[in-house]
Each structure stands twice: as structure tokens, then as C-alpha cells.
Amino acid sequence: MxxxxxxxxxxxxxxxxxxxxxxxTVFGLNLQSSIPIRHLRPAENDRVDVRVLSESLELPxxxxxxxxxxxxxxxxxHVPGVALFHILADRxxxxxxxxxxxxVELYLTGxxxxxxLYLRGFIPLHGCAVKTSDGVATFMGESGVGxxxxxxxxxxxxxxxxxxxxxxxxxxxxxxxVWPSPHRLRLLPETLExxxxxxxxxxxVLSGKFVLDGRRNFSQTAAKLTGLNFLQRGSRSVRRLKSxxxxxxxxxxxxxxxxxxxxxxxxxxxxxxxHLARMPSFHxxxxxxxxxxxxLNTFVGDEAKS
Amino acid sequence: xxxxxDMLSRPSRLPTAQFGDEEVFFHKASGEYVFLDPVAARIWQxxxxxxxxxxxxxxxxxxxxxxxxxxxxxxxxxLEILAAKNLLKIQANVST
Numbered sequence: 001m002x003x004x005x006x007x008x009x010x011x012x013x014x015x016x017x018x019x020x021x022x023x024x025t026v027f028g029l030n031l032q033s034s035i036p037i038r039h040l041r042p043a044e045n046d047r048v049d050v051r052v053l054s055e056s057l058e059l060p061x062x063x064x065x066x067x068x069x070x071x072x073x074x075x076x077x078h079v080p081g082v083a084l085f086h087i088l089a090d091r092x093x094x095x096x097x098x099x100x101x102x103x104v105e106l107y108l109t110g111x112x113x114x115x116x117l118y119l120r121g122f123i124p125l126h127g128c129a130v131k132t133s134d135g136v137a138t139f140m141g142e143s144g145v146g147x148x149x150x151x152x153x154x155x156x157x158x159x160x161x162x163x164x165x166x167x168x169x170x171x172x173x174x175x176x177x178v179w180p181s182p183h184r185l186r187l188l189p190e191t192l193e194x195x196x197x198x199x200x201x202x203x204x205v206l207s208g209k210f211v212l213d214g215r216r217n218f219s220q221t222a223a224k225l226t227g228l229n230f231l232q233r234g235s236r237s238v239r240r241l242k243s244x245x246x247x248x249x250x251x252x253x254x255x256x257x258x259x260x261x262x263x264x265x266x267x268x269x270x271x272x273x274x275h276l277a278r279m280p281s282f283h284x285x286x287x288x289x290x291x292x293x294x295x296l297n298t299f300v301g302d303e304a305k306s
Numbered sequence: 307x308x309x310x311x312d313m314l315s316r317p318s319r320l321p322t323a324q325f326g327d328e329e330v331f332f333h334k335a336s337g338e339y340v341f342l343d344p345v346a347a348r349i350w351q352x353x354x355x356x357x358x359x360x361x362x363x364x365x366x367x368x369x370x371x372x373x374x375x376x377x378x379x380x381x382x383x384x385l386e387i388l389a390a391k392n393l394l395k396i397q398a399n400v401s402t
Contacts, residue, residue: 243328244341251339261337267321270332270339274323 023048027117027168027179028222035094037105039184039213041220050090050116052108057084057095068111070262075115077107085112089119103206109182114166114256118263122179123169123272124255129162129178130154131219135226136178137299138167140253145231146286146295149191153292155217156195161185162219166255169225171272176225176279183218184211195292227280229299234285236298246281247273308385310360311399316353316388335392345370346384358399359385 024031024040031040033052059078063069068077074088082103083096092112096104117124127140128151139147151164163181170177186209192199203210230241230249241249250273251257260269286295308314322331327344329351342350345366352365363377370377388394 243325244330247323247325247330247339248341266337266339267332267334270321270323270330274321274330277323277325 026113026182027120027122029116029120035104035108036101037109037182039109039182039211039215041180041183041215050092052092052094054094054096057086057093059084068115068259068262070264074119075259075262077111077115079103079107082107087112087115087119089116092116100205102204106204106206110166111256113182115259115263117166117168117255118259118265118269121170121268123250123269123276125167125169125250126165126253126255127167128154128164129167129181129225131160131162131223132226132299135224136162137227137229138163138169138178138225139229139231139299140249141231145233146290146292147231148185148187149195149292150231150295152185152187152191152195152197152212153296155185155214156197157293157296158217160217160219161214162223164214169276170222171275176276177222178225179222180219183214185214186211191292225279227282228276229282229284231284231286233288236287236290237283237285238298239283241281241283244277246279247277249281249283250277308359308382308389308396309399310358312359313356313397313399314353314359314362314385315356315395316350316393317395318354333391333393340391345380349381349384353394356395356397 021032021034022036023043024033024037025043026040029049030043030047031050031052032048034054035052060071060076063076067079068075071086072088074086077085077087082098083094085107086093094104094108098104114124125138125140127138128147129136129138130151139150141147148164151161155161162178164185166181168179168181170179186207188209189203192210197212199210199212228246230253260266320331320333322329327347329342329347331340333340348366348369349362352362363374363381366377366381367374385394389396
């Protein structure tokens with residue numbers, strides 16, 4: 001005698017739905033998304049931390065008029081002509097106004113992931129992160145200082161990357177860990193040329209940057225953060241930061257710092273930053289038009305010395 | 307204007323982080339992170355317990371090489387910034 005178990009109709013539908021919806025892993029979180037997202041690894045288990053749903057949203061009547069505003073224990077991000085996003089710690093709702101998936105994905109994996117990181121207790125730093133012999137080092141600095149170029153130089157030289165633009169840091173069991181960001185490098189045509197990287201396809205319409213799939217050399221797991229490096233234009237020099245300097249630099253190099261107040265997370269972030277600011281921190285002044293590989297050697301040279 | 311006999315103190319229980327002789331604290335009302343240099347940090351530490359302006363100036367003069375008039379002017383300027391941010395409790399000395 002055989003027993004055939006037939007799921008109820010609702011259950012069957014749920015199974016089918018789960019099968020159709022791709023699951024990804026990013027920042028150590030499993031995302032089940034009804035929207036395809038490039039440059040994320042497939043999830044390795046069934047756990048779902050965050051659901052990404054494509055649904056219509058009402059723009060709340062009471063809003064600041066800004067492109068972002070708080071709502072329902074989370075944040076709304078409104079990009080006219082592209083999408084309205086609502087971000088909660090376990091759910092991202094996307095109401096897109098365009099069929100151009102590229103621009104929706106650009107904001108989803110940028111600002112929206114930034115808000116998600118704050119909501120999940122991460123510190124999102126605006127900079128790249130690379131594995132060195134004693135842990136992960138992050139490189140931050142103002143726009144145009146060469147963070148992505150440096151990330152690409154590390155990548156091309158066989159170093160393992162954790163992030164090219166936004167580094168996800170989290171305090172866990174008394175230590176700061178870096179979790180892998182989407183495995184991509186977004187680079188301007190001149191940077192690609194400078195680094196000798198050939199790439200086919202078209203650049204992003206909004207940024208003019210080419211997107212390089214970095215899966216080959218991106219970390220799949222978290223690793224301990226061991227150094228904070230702040231890049232600045234200037235004549236070549238290195239200085240270790242002291243007292244409150246790392247704290248101030250960290251505040252200046254947060255990704256989307258404007259979200260912190262909107263989410264009411266200033267006090268929690270203060271405690272985290274005050275802890276993170278105890279980590280060895282350095283100011284690197286780098287001349288304009290430094291060769292990226294030469295720049296990389298500056299850090300590798302330091303690493304060999306330590 | 308703050309007088310010599312005025313009793314001064316600062317709010318307790320502010321999230322604070324000390325880095326060597328400097329300090330940073332979070333001021334919830336304004337949402338600001340306030341950075342204090344070594345001298346400001348020292349004044350801030352002294353104000354943990356209630357002190358008169360005269361006591362504060364005397365304590366600072368024993369630690370820093372500064373004449374009384376400069377000390378008084380700089381300290382009052384700093385105290386007024388704190389007061390404007392609602393970070394200083396001033397109890398006027400009724401006897402003066």
C-alpha cells in the first residue's frame with residue numbers, strides 16, 4: 001500500500017512561488033527576490049532574511065518631500081521616474097515606474113541596500129574592502145579619490161575583494177567583521193583603460209560606468225576587519241590617526257549618513273562608531289593621477305612591513 | 307552672563323566615548339555628535355559634579371598654564387555654547 005501525500009492547494013501554490021523566486025546571498029543575508037538582481041550569489045540554504053517584493057505602494061501623504069523619509073519602522077526612498085522603495089529590516093517593497101530594470105537595480109543595490117544595512121545593525125562605509133594577510137582593510141575617501149580604481153587594481157592583482165564601493169561592517173562577538181557586498185566593480189572607461197581591463201557591452205546609462213562581474217575574486221564569507229584607511233589627495237604621505245580623528249573620519253565616510261537620523265539610529269550608531277574608531281586608522285595622501293598599481297604597492301609594502 | 311558664584315553642572319548619562327584626552331558625546335536633543343578637544347574635555351569632566359565658576363577656573367589653572375583673565379574668557383565662551391545647547395545647568399548664586 002502506498003501513501004501519497006497531497007499538499008493543500010494553498011501549500012502547493014506556496015511551493016511553486018518559492019521555486020520561482022530566486023534567492024540570493026549578500027552581506028550574509030539571504031534575499032528572496034521577485035526581481036532578478038545581478039552580481040549576487042545564489043543562497044546556499046532555505047533561510048529567508050529579507051523578501052524583495054514588486055508591489056504597488058502608496059506614497060504616504062505625510063512625507064518630508066525629500067527623496068527619502070521614514071515610514072512604518074523603515075524608510076521610503078523615492079526616485080522619480082524610477083521607483084518608490086519601502087525598506088524594512090525584513091522586507092523591501094519596490095513599486096517601479098519604469099521597465100528599465102537597470103536603473104531600478106542600480107538604486108536597489110545602492111541606496112536601498114544602504115538603508116537595509118543600517119536597519120540590520122551594520123555600519124555601511126563608503127569605500128572598498130580587500131583581504132590582506134592579517135584581515136580585511138577598507139579604503140575610504142571623498143568621491144574621485146580613487147577608491148574603485150584601487151579596488152580594481154587589487155582585484156586585477158589577485159587580491160580577494162569584499163566590496164568595491166560600500167563596505168558592510170558589523171560588530172559580532174566583540175569584533176568587527178566585513179560581509180561581502182555584491183560582486184561587481186563599477187568603473188569609468190578611462191579607469192578600465194588605465195588598468196588594461198578589456199570589457200564588452202555598454203556602460204550604465206545613468207553613471208556612464210562599466211560593470212565588471214567580480215565573482216572570480218570576491219569573498220563568499222565574512223572576515224575580520226583589521227584596518228581603516230582614509231585616502232586624500234596630496235603629496236605622498238602616511239600618518240596614523242589619533243584621539244578622536246578616526247571617529248570624525250568614520251562619520252565623514254559613512255554611506256548615506258542622512259538615513260541615520262531618518263531611521264532614528266544615531267545613538268546606536270554612536271556606540272558602534274566609538275567602538276570601531278579604536279581600530280588602527282591611517283591617512284594616506286595620494287598624488288593625483290597616481291598609477292593604481294603603484295598605489296596598491298604602497299599598501300602592500302606597509303603590509304609586508306607590519 | 308555667568309558669575310563666579312554660579313553653580314554649574316552638566317547632564318549625566320550622555321553616551322560618551324573617551325579617546326586619550328579627547329571626548330565625543332552624543333547629544334540626543336540636537337542629534338549631534340559633539341567633539342571636545344583636551345581642554346574642553348577636561349572642563350566637561352570637571353562639570354560632572356556641580357562646581358562654581360570660581361572653582362572650575364581654579365581647577366583648570368592648576369592643570370594648564372594660563373592666566374586667569376584668558377582662562378575666564380575662554381571658559382565662559384565654552385560654557386555659553388553648552389548653555390545654548392541646553393547642556394549646562396546654571397544655578398545662580400542668590401547671595402551675590
